[in-house]
Amino acid sequence: MKAGITWLLRLHGTQRARRVAAAYRQCLSGDDVLARLVLSDLAHYCRAGQSSFVAGDPHQTAFNEGARDVFLHVAEMCGLGPDDFAGLIQEVIDDR
Secondary structure: OOHHHHHHHHHHOHHHHHHHHHHHHHHHOOOOHHHHHHHHHHHHHOOOOOOOOOOOOHHHHHHHHHHHHHHHHHHHHOOOOHHHHHHHHHHHHHOO
């Protein structure tokens, strides 16, 4: 079982965990243009395609990893995987 689902089950129990996971998918999945825009922005802001490490700055590294972890949780709840991240990042670059 994936980490995000396990976390939801521990926190909320089965019924609410299913509702929360379904809400993520309903709001942020599929071909919806606005959902895709939000996910691509989050991927870019949360450094989904980059290393979290900052040489000589463990606090910034920890902050970056926290942001990255949030994006990974959202992506997991939406059924996205690492192969989808490059496309999301590219959408931000293409819109510049």
